[in-house]
Amino acid sequence: MLKITTGQLSRFAFVYIISEPFAFFIGHLLKMSAYQGWMSLIGGYLLSLILLYFTVKLGSIEPGVSWTEFGTKIMGKWLHSCVLILVVLLCIYLISIDIENFSIFFGTMYMGKTPIQVIIILTTICIALTARSGVTTIVYMAEGIFLLIVGSSLITVPSMFGGSHYDMLTTLRTHHDLKKAAVDSLSTLSWFSEWFLLIFLAPQAIFGRKTLRSLMIYGFLVIVMVMTFWLLCLLNFGPYLGGDLRYPVLEVIRLARYGGFLDNLDPFLIAFWSTTMFIRSSFLLYVASICLARVAKLQDYRSTSFILGITAATFAIQYSYKTDVYEKATYSYELSVFLVLVECIPILYVFIYRIRFGKIKKPET
Numbered sequence: 001m002l003k004i005t006t007g008q009l010s011r012f013a014f015v016y017i018i019s020e021p022f023a024f025f026i027g028h029l030l031k032m033s034a035y036q037g038w039m040s041l042i043g044g045y046l047l048s049l050i051l052l053y054f055t056v057k058l059g060s061i062e063p064g065v066s067w068t069e070f071g072t073k074i075m076g077k078w079l080h081s082c083v084l085i086l087v088v089l090l091c092i093y094l095i096s097i098d099i100e101n102f103s104i105f106f107g108t109m110y111m112g113k114t115p116i117q118v119i120i121i122l123t124t125i126c127i128a129l130t131a132r133s134g135v136t137t138i139v140y141m142a143e144g145i146f147l148l149i150v151g152s153s154l155i156t157v158p159s160m161f162g163g164s165h166y167d168m169l170t171t172l173r174t175h176h177d178l179k180k181a182a183v184d185s186l187s188t189l190s191w192f193s194e195w196f197l198l199i200f201l202a203p204q205a206i207f208g209r210k211t212l213r214s215l216m217i218y219g220f221l222v223i224v225m226v227m228t229f230w231l232l233c234l235l236n237f238g239p240y241l242g243g244d245l246r247y248p249v250l251e252v253i254r255l256a257r258y259g260g261f262l263d264n265l266d267p268f269l270i271a272f273w274s275t276t277m278f279i280r281s282s283f284l285l286y287v288a289s290i291c292l293a294r295v296a297k298l299q300d301y302r303s304t305s306f307i308l309g310i311t312a313a314t315f316a317i318q319y320s321y322k323t324d325v326y327e328k329a330t331y332s333y334e335l336s337v338f339l340v341l342v343e344c345i346p347i348l349y350v351f352i353y354r355i356r357f358g359k360i361k362k363p364e365t
Contacts, residue, residue, distance in 0.1 A: 002136045004205040010218040012142040013198055015149070016283060018222045019276035021191045022249065024101050026230050031243030033184045035168075035175040037230050043185025045223045048192040052215055054346040055195045059207030061353060067199045068294045074353050083345060084291040090342050091197075091288035092308060096315035098281045099123050100326060102274070103316065105247065116320045120313050128309035130282035131289060132302045135201060138283050145275045152272060157228060160252055164235035190336035192219065193343045200287045285309055 004012075021029075033040040062070040071080045103119040111119060130138065195215070199207070233248040236255065242248045250270070286301075288308045293301040319326035 002204065004136070004139055004201055006205075006211050006214050008139055008143055009198065009201060009205045009211065010214040011146040012139045012201070012279075013195075013215055014218045014222055015142040015146050015276050016198075016280050017192060017194065017219065018149075018225060019273070019280045020098070020101075021222075021226045022229060023105070023247070023273055023277070025191055026226070026233055027243055027245050027248045029188070029230055030233060030237075030239045030248065032187065033181070034239035034243075035171040035234070036177060036181050036184065037234070038172065038227055039176075039181040040184035040188045041223055041227050041230070043181060044188030044190075044192055045219060047185060047189045048195065048219070049216065051193050051343060051346065052195040052219065053212065054344075054350050055199055056207045056212045056215070057350050058346040058353075059199045059202055059205075059211075061350075063206050063208070064203045066203055066290075068290060071349065074349050074356065081295050084295050086342060087345075088288045088291045088295075088308070090339070091284045091291075092312050092315065094194075095127070095281050095284045095288070095309075095312040096319065097326075098277055098284070099127070099312060099316040100319040102277050102281075103320070109247075109250075117317055120316045120320065124309045124313040124316075127278060127281045127285055128305045130278060131285035131309075132305045135283070135286055136204060138279055138286065139201070139204075141275070142279050145272060145279065148272050149276070153225065153228075156253070157232070160232050160255075161235070164232070165238075166235065168235055168238070186340070187336050190339045192222070193340050196343045196346050197284070197287055199346070200290060285312070 029037045029040065058067065061074075068084065071083070074080070075083065099120055102123055103116050107114065107116045107119055130141075198205075198215075205211075229249050229252070232252050233242045233245075236242075236252055237245065237248060245251055253270075285305060285308060289301040289304045292298075292304045292308065296304070298304065
């Protein structure tokens with residue numbers, strides 16, 4: 001079994017977490033927080049560090065052992081199985097939203113004559129095949145795409161500021177509503193709160209103090225990159241037009257002029273982002289398959305990958321018919337709170353462990 005280093009784990013976390021906010025949520029952030037978007041992002045990230053701390057604590061209870069196994073000792077067989085089923089449902093929900101987002105994007109931008117249901121089915125097949133390849137393959141894919149994302153951003157971002165209205169920068173100092181920022185931070189928290197799912201990288205990955213520091217650094221890098229593109233959209237479109245655009249980041253990329261062959265760079269940037277979506281959805285399907293296989297006592301998790309993929313695709317197809325349900329499933333405040341509560345599972349497990357077995361031993365790494 002190949003090991004996953006702390007660096008690989010952190011770079012995978014970067015790719016996993018940045019995929020959705022970067023592509024789909026910046027427009028919503030402009031509409032929700034306007035000039036206070038930077039406060040909402042920082043607030044959501046700081047709150048997510050609580051979940052990250054308890055995730056690493058939970059992962060360090062039995063290093064080298066999967067949480068699906070040692071969780072039974074903490075909560076008992078039946079309660080732990082119920083939690084695993086809850087994780088399966090969470091993953092199916094997230095995958096269906098990802099597939100729908102991806103299909104709408106390509107259906108409206110590049111494949112207008114292709115039925116969205118066909119795009120959903122083809123996307124699901126690709127995700128299921130990747131999930132069946134195993135977590136090591138997914139992490140190695142993230143390793144390569146991380147370098148491409150960071151490298152292409154460093155090259156292109158300076159050119160995107162060319163048409164910006166810098167007079168708007170003063171509003172970042174003058175528009176302060178702490179009560180609204182606190183409420184908006186709870187919404188952005190759901191964008192950065194999926195640290196818990198990283199625990200499924202064990203036993204290939206070891207969780208310890210070094211892991212916590214590394215994940216905090218890469219998490220902060222996610223915030224910096226999302227905030228940079230939020231600022232680009234704000235300075236180019238303003239909070240009102242930017243909030244009405246479905247893909248403001250794509251519009252900024254298209255407006256930018258890089259010079260020479262770089263003027264045609266936007267398809268490559270979109271391809272990089274598309275890969276992050278595949279990596280994210282494949283990992284979610286892998287997690288759901290592992291949990292369902294554990295509950296059903298199956299030897300091979302791959303036997304459940306296509307079944308769960310079909311289930312997620314079915315929900316995505318329903319979203320394509322009922323856009324109001326899709327919008328509510330994506331942006332509602334109540335759903336954000338539900339997601340955060342589910343992702344607080346590490347806090348519950350660590351608390352129960354401390355009651356039953358005492359203090360957690362500090363890991364060496």
